[in-house]
Amino acid sequence: MxxxxxxxxxxxxxxxxxxxxxxxxxxxxxxxxxxxxxxxxxxxxxxxxxxxxxxxxxxxxxxxxxxxxxxxxxxxxxxxxxxxxxxxxxxxxxxxxxxxxxxxxxxxxxxxxxxxxxxxxxxxxxxxxxxxxxxxxxxxxxxxxxxxxxxxxxxxxxxxxxxxxxxxxxxxxxxxxxxxxxxxxxxxxxxxxxxxxxxxxxxxxxxxxxxxxxxxxxxxxxxxxxxxxxxxxxxxxxxxxxxxxxxxxxxxxxxxxxxxxxxxxxxxxxxxxxxxxxxxxxxxxxxxxxxxxxxxATPTPSDDVPSHHDGSTARDTVARVRAGGGVVVATGGCFDLLHAGHVATLQAARRLGDCLVVLLNSDASVRGLKGPGRPLVPARDRARVLASLACVDAVVVFEEDRPDAALQEIRPDLWVKGGDYAGGPLPEQQVLDRWGGRSMVLPYLSGRSTTGLVAAANRNA
Structure with missing residues (x-):
């Protein structure tokens, strides 16, 4: 009503x-x-x-x-x-x-x-x-x-x-x-x-x-x-x-x-x-x-509150680091149920440069990749948890299956992914080549995964 x-x-x-x-x-x-x-x-x-x-x-x-x-x-x-x-x-x-x-x-x-x-x-x-x-x-x-x-x-x-x-x-x-x-x-x-x-x-x-x-x-x-x-x-x-x-x-x-x-x-x-x-x-x-x-002359509804994960913070961060001659690092993923393996990868990625921007799959994007039961945690909450980490300088939520458009806007010097991508070219490399960006893989912390956590929770339910 x-x-x-x-x-x-x-x-x-x-x-x-x-x-x-x-x-x-x-x-x-x-x-x-x-x-x-x-x-x-x-x-x-x-x-x-x-x-x-x-x-x-x-x-x-x-x-x-x-x-x-x-x-x-x-x-x-x-x-x-x-x-x-x-x-x-x-x-x-x-x-x-x-x-x-x-x-x-x-x-x-x-x-x-x-x-x-x-x-x-x-x-x-x-x-x-x-x-x-x-x-x-x-x-x-x-x-x-x-x-x-x-x-x-x-x-x-x-x-x-x-x-x-x-x-x-x-x-x-x-x-x-x-x-x-x-x-x-x-x-x-x-x-x-x-x-x-x-x-x-x-x-x-x-x-x-x-x-x-x-x-x-x-x-x-x-x-x-x-x-x-x-x-x-x-x-x-x-x-x-x-x-x-x-x-x-x-x-x-x-x-x-x-x-x-x-x-x-x-x-x-x-x-x-x-x-x-x-x-x-x-x-x-x-x-x-x-x-x-x-x-x-069009007021913004209060239900449509602008998020600081919309790219503005990332743009400011990247501009500041580049002005000082620093290295911009980016990584991406769903980060549903953030665990120690995620944190270890993010901390390692941050040490490779002077700022770390996380490109985060939206809820619709996660569903397309993981199935109708995911994500377990909505994007707004996932972004907030990520942004609270000392090693993360900015978070950008993207809607597509792949972060190509977000990468094009941020234009990182390094694109870092977890160890499960080792052994083959990263799909984002073609985008990175447009400005000379490089990709790297960091090993995951052994035995940690969101899928494993979900399975364990279901067994104990």
Missing amino acids: TPRVLVVGEAMLDVDLDGRASRLSPDAPVAVVDDPVERPRPGGAALAAALAASDGARVVLATPLGNDADADRLRALLPPEVEVVALPSDGGTPVKRRVLAAGQVLVRLDTGGTSGSWETPPADLEAAVSAADAVLVADYGRGLTSLPALRELVARAAERVPVVWDPHPRGGRPADNTWLCLPNQSELARLDGSEPTGIGEVGDAARRVRERLGTRALAVTLGERGALLVQGDAPPAVFVVDPVRGEDTCGAGDRFAASATVRLARGDLMSEAVEHAARAAAGFVAAGGATAYGAD
């Missing part, structure tokens, strides 16, 4: 003006940005609504919206799955403009009004609350979340469905009965009046703030470190994410909040929703953040 999500908060029109800056102005010590390209996108609560829709939810966005050209422009940027309920607004539609040079923000210009006041909730807002499977309050500190009528409406909703509150330093405290509050670490410090640094201190502060706010749970977003969740008397749960590359974190909080809300609307446990949201936010930053959304 398609979940119905209500996003309540202040929507904005975000506009990036990105150009080149290679000189200073002659009349002031400021950069001159040449030929800026304008990229508009939904911002604030509107971005959260668009991201929730990309996760497959039917979304109602209830937001103060002016009657002006910027409001029309913002509506046009929203996906068709988002229905807008316009609440009273004072002044024009909020617009946040960032001026960038080569992706670096130079200055931000904010215009627009604040939320209008009302004593009785509009009928269409009450209807949206009644129909929602979950509510996300995206507070951007413009007065909406301080309105008593809204707070009462949200508190009543929380008696029936999950309510997630994404706070703002200038906003109101979460409404009564809120299920999940989502401060980042700096917001947690303001709420607690402390400066927690270590993960233990963050956990203590999160527990104090949750108890004071009266929410069922509180999740602190920790940027590249993931998230920490406290609920009830249970110890804090920490969800560590894989490191990602990404310079623009704008919108990561909205990605986290939208993902957690949709997951709760689908019936996930609180811990499951927060863990998924942490991975989704990391993937959002890795994919370029809100800037990338502004470039193509």
Whole structure:
């Protein structure tokens, strides 16, 4: 069933003006940005609504919206799955403009009004609350979340469905009965009046703030470190994410909040929703953040989290080693049920050069090679285990039966395979010849094999 999500908060029109800056102005010590390209996108609560829709939810966005050209422009940027309920607004539609040079923000210009006041909730807002499977309050500190009528409406909703509150330093405290509050670490410090640094201190502060706010749970977003969740008397749960590359974190909080809300609307446990949201936010930053959304106006679903095993880490590693005159080594295989023989081969391969890239057969590729009962371990988990080894510098998952395309991209100096290939030419040598790559065979550690492990497990079952 398609979940119905209500996003309540202040929507904005975000506009990036990105150009080149290679000189200073002659009349002031400021950069001159040449030929800026304008990229508009939904911002604030509107971005959260668009991201929730990309996760497959039917979304109602209830937001103060002016009657002006910027409001029309913002509506046009929203996906068709988002229905807008316009609440009273004072002044024009909020617009946040960032001026960038080569992706670096130079200055931000904010215009627009604040939320209008009302004593009785509009009928269409009450209807949206009644129909929602979950509510996300995206507070951007413009007065909406301080309105008593809204707070009462949200508190009543929380008696029936999950309510997630994404706070703002200038906003109101979460409404009564809120299920999940989502401060980042700096917001947690303001709420607690402390400066927690270590993960233990963050956990203590999160527990104090949750108890004071009266929410069922509180999740602190920790940027590249993931998230920490406290609920009830249970110890804090920490969800560590894989490191990602990404310079623009704008919108990561909205990605986290939208993902957690949709997951709760689908019936996930609180811990499951927060863990998924942490991975989704990391993937959002890795994919370029809100800037990338502004470039193509298509948000990435949180179920489609970019993997750091997609070749980007390998390309960076290879480029760095080659720049220093080093030797690039690659090996490949299924590595289903990683065992001591695999580790010995990988360690030996790494000693032959200055980096080791592992080309890993995808699940479909393993099935084609090994049969319908394999793999026993999915590619994402196999890649994660391999990447954790000190001797492995990068992992690339490939879909074909043979890694020819991946080899062509990595272009290793040495291609290393296990000892069962001894006595005949390696099938990949023809590809290696295109750039002068060499192949070598390393002996396997005697008596270790995945097939043997599977057979032994079946005998003992």
